[in-house]
Amino acid sequence: MSSPVAMIPYTNMAPYRQLGAPRDCRFVPVVPRVSIGALLSGEVVAAAVPVGGLKALEGVVETVGRFGIAAEGECMSVLFFSCVPFEEMHFPRTIRVTGESASSVRLLYLLLGSIHGFNRLPHIAADGRVFDGELLIGDRALVKGQATAGEERHFITDLSQKWFDIHRLPFVFARWVVRKDAPGPIKSAISDWLDEFKAREASLVEQAVPEAARTLNLPPAAIRRYFQVIRRSLGERDVLGQQLFIRQFEERGRSLLFQPAP
Template sequence: MQELSLYQKDYLGKRIMTKKLRIGVVPYMNAKPLIYTLTQQSDSVELLFEVPSLLPEMLNNDHIDVAIIPSIEYFRNGNYAIVPNISLSSLGTVESVKIFSKVPIQNIRTAALDKSSLTSCTLTKILFKEYYHLSPQYTSWNNQYDISRIDTDAVLIIGDNAMRASDNGYFTLDLGQAWFEYTGLPFVYAVWAVKKTHRMPDINILLQNAKECGMKLVKTIAADESQRLRFPYEKCLNYLTNSMKYNLGKNEIKGLQTFYHYAVSLGLAPQGVKIVFNET
């Protein structure tokens, strides 16, 4: 078990005296380095796992105190504050956000979007319109385990299921790589966020510490995920160390702002939303 810092012990001790810190998390491998050590603190932290599209509503309704939310929902809601220095992002190939198509990408006329990911759906629409000059008809789809049954030209799949699906027989498009080719920037899929009206600056250090500890234990996490998902260990380790990035620095923020700009231009997000951090 990872040794807690004095700050964590003090902070978690205070939470025990009041209530558990309720944390909303996606159930995918990509988030495990951010929460690995928190799973060992069940006396003071309660982790609630849900698909990305449902976590913002849980946060809005105060069912959780902090959540990993889709980056597009930060801009659509306008009532969140971002925990600094942490994100789920990529710089190039991401592996877990992919289009599988029966036809060459430039021939796509219909596409089914995995409704569990709001950010990836928005990213798909941006890249198809701006990069590939496509305007397909979109439908929602959540049959995440059998892409052979789709009746559209293409389908968007995210998370562990995207890594599990076979490329055999399909034209594939990695959206992280496509975004990087188009903009030269990182893409931020999700951020830790709290409600602006319930800011908790103290948790910034807690979550940052958890991220740093998780990255130090990434080989252990990769081994656990390999067993859970029945993926090769090397595949999990490469994904967690090369495909996924966990910082939120200047370049990631620029990527986030660029994504917002395109979303606004296509009418997929409201204008005038600023990036606000979970600070006093």
């Protein structure tokens, strides 16, 4: 029986899907935040898990080489849309945040806190209420970002770019991990699969462009650029960026990142 591997159902993972699943494995569509619980429960044996969830997975998983999802500068699909500039987004402004992410919401929290102070963060708007800003990730962010870029009264902040502007380091959104108790052959299969992906990355990325463009109804050039800004094989600077993010969140994070609006 094949082992389940979580596969984020966003376009940024399309090049991986071009390669197909690792031997003796099958893909299971899982959004980033849900992959944390799926790994904890053993529902999946491996995933590109959000860096924001690594703490909860200590002792349960191990990283597979230096593979993940990162960007040095813009990433195009972790975007904050607002009616005022990011530098004005503080209390009493209100926001909405995606429930699909474990890293991006933490990133938004750290960025806003570093600019405005953690006691002046915007609040979460109640359901049905008008809000001043919204965090979106994945395909929804990519499509909306392309559609609203340049429109008046719309401000778009690429959170990865904002992180880079402040720290001059890449931001790592996810790392490939495998459960420590996975059978040896499965661990080897996932490691071999990622090594093969690295060797064939350029051609797999190009193969993924046409279908992704049709699916999202975006120009192939926009998809190609999107695939090019994403880093999948990580280097030393990516590791430094990941370590900085984890250290900052350990120092400044809290159980409830954004308070509900009164």
